[in-house]
Amino acid sequence: MDKATLQALADRIAVEDLLTRYATAVDQQDWDLYRSVFTPNAEIDYREAGGIAGNLDEVVEFLSASLPLFEMTQHLVGNVDLTVSDGGNGKEATVTAAFTNPMRLPDGDVWFTGGWYHHELVRTAEGWRSRHLREEAAWFDRAPF
Numbered sequence: 684m685d686k687a688t689l690q691a692l693a694d695r696i697a698v699e700d701l702l703t704r705y706a707t708a709v710d711q712q713d714w715d716l717y718r719s720v721f722t723p724n725a726e727i728d729y730r731e732a733g734g735i736a737g738n739l740d741e742v743v744e745f746l747s748a749s750l751p752l753f754e755m756t757q758h759l760v761g762n763v764d765l766t767v768s769d770g771g772n773g774k775e776a777t778v779t780a781a782f783t784n785p786m787r788l789p790d791g792d793v794w795f796t797g798g799w800y801h802h803e804l805v806r807t808a809e810g811w812r813s814r815h816l817r818e819e820a821a822w823f824d825r826a827p828f
Contacts, residue, residue, distance in 0.1 A: 694767050694776070697811050698804065702780050705800075705813075706758035712750055714743050722805060722814045731820040732796060755787040760800070776804040776811065786826075794826040 684692075701720060708717035721727070721739050728736040735745050750756065762781040767773050783797040798821040802813040 690773065691767070694773070694811070695763070695765055698765050698776065698778055699763055701804075701811050701813070702760045702763065702778070702800070706760050706782075709746070709750070710756050710758055712747065714747055717743060717746070719809075720813055721816070722807070722812045725813055726815050728815075728817040732798070732818050733826075734818075752788070753786045754789055756784060758782055758784045774806045776806075778802045778804060792825065795824040796820065796826060797822050 704716060705720045707713070708720060718739060723739065725739045726736070727739065727742040729742070729745075730736050734749070735742065737745070760780050760782045764779045765776060766778075767776040778801075780800050780802075781797070782800055783795070786794045786796070788794070799819040801817045801819060803815040804811045805814050
């Protein structure tokens with residue numbers, strides 16, 4: 684394999700690991716792990732799913748207050764569409780990944796949602812990090828919004 688192919692494979696694995704870390708952080712409500720997905724100045728937009736748009740600190744505060752309302756969440760992320768920019772010497776990328784997310788309430792009701800995560804990524808000394816995330820909601824089942 685040539686060097687470019689190896690780099691493309693390494694980037695794909697690293698970005699898929701980043702998406703897994705994101706899902707794990709949200710589901711486990713591990714806000715230090717969540718922060719490790721993003722650049723310090725990241726902007727995150729969950730408005731289509733009934734959340735907020737804001738900087739990393741604002742969104743962590745929102746999630747840490749709202750997610751404990753659920754007994755369980757389980758994000759499944761896949762169908763990863765990754766584009767690493769050649770013009771930026773491979774230092775920037777965009778990724779769109781589909782997700783589904785069941786969320787169980789204390790009374791046993793389960794809400795389901797699905798859609799896409801759209802990330803703008805930047806390669807840092809610590810690896811790929813998201814500087815912008817926008818959640819695009821595609822569907823809701825049983826959720827009140």
